Amino acid sequence: MDQRVIGHRIAARAGAVGATATLVAGTLLAVAAPAGANPNTVNPIPGLNGTSGLPQLPGPANAVAQATGMLSPNRTQDENVLGTDLGIMWDNGNGEILTAFGDSAGLGVPNLLAGSLWSWRSNTLFRSADRDLYDGMTFDSTPRDLLGQSKELIFSPKIPYVEISRIPTAGVAVDGVQYMSTMSVKNWGDPGKWETNFADIAVSTDNGENWVEAPETRRPNVEGNRNFQMGAFMKDGGYVYQYGTPPGRGQLAYVARVPEREIRNLGAYEYWNGGEWKKGDVNAAAPIVxxxxxxxxxxxxxYLGQYLMLTTDNLNSVVMRRSPTPTGPWGPPEVLVDTRALPSAYGAYIHPWSSGPDLYFLTTVHSNYNVLLLRTTLNR
Known part of the structure; x- marks a missing residue:
């Protein structure tokens, strides 16, 4: 498609924001739910959603910059991402950070999500080579579709109780190949209580431009595999560690590991049972947190010589835990962002290039449905 045509379409979408905002503001402000998962209940329009600038946070963490949305220097609205969530980051092995976002709200088409006024993509990705994080995280590129907008990487039909969305949960690079775990969301349910059909891994050999699912990695939401519907990847000592939780928030956490080059072979995974690794038996996994x-x-x-885990607790505060080993023991939660200071926050994804005492991470604020870059100072 002619790039001038794409540019005109993007400009038209951006110009339509003001007109659309008046229509949707009353509806979406009325139904906005704290830290809910359902993306139908969001309003990403600054001002109309009560957001005008960075939050001033007491405590050990501070907001550095808006990473996404109309208040962000990244101007993700130019890729038709007015609002989005999560922000799972990993080093691509070639001097870039890849950041996968979840349900992303835009204008126009496609508008497949049942009951939504927005154009939705279930997953998008942005790339960054920015190492100077003190003033924010600059995005350099994004995979685009024929409309010039940030494209949906893995298609989702967006049909309630079939598959309402396909959400990224973790990412890792091995030998120049990108691996991204996703969860197939069956229904949203009550806030923080969604259900999944399965989890699996998608693969990209062109730096996140195109993705294909690896069917041999699929974990149905039954028995021990239920404990690995969501989670995190971490490379350490020749292994990829997979930290898992059941779908939703307020869960227990588990851990598995696999030799890096065997990441697509579920039979090669070992599961920590509390005292030793058990190969090939997902039901042997015991809670570690x-x-x-x-x-x-x-x-x-x-800097600390320890493993760090960032997540949210039962009160929806962003917390950090420390451990001397990948399996634990994991220490008590240290509150980085109190839920009373930043209501409706969720997700906490460590920037892989954090160094020294500065720990940078991304967190979503559901009330304005966009992602913040935050920083905390680590104490030994």
Whole structure:
């Protein structure tokens, strides 16, 4: 398609934001739910959703910059991403951070999500080579569709109780190949209580431009596989560790590991049973973290010489746990962002290039349905 045509379409969408905002503001503001999963209940229009600038946070974390949306220097609305959530980051092995977002709200078509006034894509991706995070995280590119907007990487039919969405949950690069785990959401349910059909891994050999699902990695939402419907990837010592939780928030966490090059072979995974690794038996996995776990990320921190886990607790505060090993024992939760200071926040994804005492991470604020870059100072 002629790039001038694409540009005109993007401009038309951007110009339509103001007109659309008046129509949707009353409806969406009325139904906005704190930290809910259902993307029908969002309003990404600044001002009309009560957002005008960065939040001032007491405590150990501070907001550095808006990463997505109309208040972000990244101007993701130019790719028709007015609002989005999550922000799972991983190093692509070639000098870039790939960031996968979940349900993304735009204008126009496609509009397949039942009951929504927005154009929805279940998953999008942005790339960044920015190492100077003190003033924000700059996105350099995104896979685009024929309309010039950030494209949906893995198609989802968006039919309630069949598959309402396909959400990314973790990412990792092995030998130049990108691997992204996703969950097939069956229905949203009550806030924080969604259900899934299965989880699996999608594969990209062109730096996230195109993805194909690896059917041999599918974990149906039954028995021990239910504990790995969501989670995080971490590379360490020649293994990819997969931290898992059941769907929803306020869950227990589990851990498996697999040799890096065997990531697509479920039979090669080992599961921590609390005392040793058990190969090939997902039902042997024992909880490693109690006390409520939501969307999470895990990374070894060289400054502390410890493994860090970021997630939200049962009160919806963003918390950090520390451990001397990938399996634990994981320490008590340290509150980084109190839910009373940033209501409706969820997700906490560590930026892989954090160094020294500065830990950078992405967190979503559901009330304005966009993602913030935050920073905290680590104490030894």
């Amino acid at each position: 109690f006390g409520g776990v939501g969307e999470l990320s895990v990374q070894y921190n060289q």
